[in-house]
Amino acid sequence: MKKRFLPYLSMWILAVMFVSFSATGNAQIKVTGTAIGTAGSYGDNPATTFTAALDGDITTYFDAKVSSSFVGYDLGEGKSVLLTSIRYVPRSTHPQRMVGGQIWGSNTSASFSNSNEYDVLYTITDQPAVGVYTEAVISATESYRYICYHDNSSCNVAEVEFYGSVSTAIGDIETSDVITTGGTGMVKVQNAEQGSTVIIYDLTGKIIAKNLVVSSTETFAVPSGLCIVKVVGSQMSTNKVLVK
Incomplete structure (x- = not known):
């Protein structure tokens, strides 16, 4: 699978991750x-x-x-x-x-x-x-x-x-400070700027979680499956995230 980099006009992250995938609960x-x-x-x-x-x-x-x-x-x-x-x-x-x-x-x-x-x-x-x-x-x-x-x-x-x-592959995402990880039924976002917004989507584009960042580590409960995480704020940062 080819990789590519997405440019940033503002700080935003899209990361497609596995969050304890199971076939049940995900539409076939x-x-x-x-x-x-x-x-x-x-x-x-x-x-x-x-x-x-x-x-x-x-x-x-x-x-x-x-x-x-x-x-x-x-x-x-x-x-x-x-x-x-x-x-x-x-x-x-x-x-x-x-x-x-x-x-x-x-x-x-x-x-x-x-x-x-x-x-x-x-x-x-x-x-x-x-x-x-x-x-x-x-x-x-x-x-x-x-x-x-x-x-x-x-x-x-x-x-x-x-x-x-x-x-659909999004590619490698550039951001240096924010760390986004998936766990069992949850997504953890670390080092995002306070006041920025975290939005989590399922693969159909439906918003499944959304909240303001108020601390250095934020945890979001989400259904199992693949999801897309977007962090929107004013601070520029870069870090590569491998998207499957």
């Missing part, structure tokens, strides 16, 4: 992006390419030309998802071929060509039912730009859906 968003997958299809049938597994129609399916194949999304530059669950439907005539299929995540390559370029997030161990969605929980601890379903049976998947918490 169906992930979309640029469709990616193994090119072609068995018999060069245009109706069974990888896009058929992402069209919302469980009667269509992806039947790849090669055994090792995948289908998924590229979320785009600066975006990533912390996966929390998936839903999938097998090709009606070949449900057994999804056994052993895996969910992969990568921040390196959309081709998933080398094993050191991706993480295995989930493996399907049971044959899924035909004609209905099967849902599985994903216990991911890292966010990824590229996500996919992969197997060694030419995919043969009718539909695959990804759900999770999508974030």
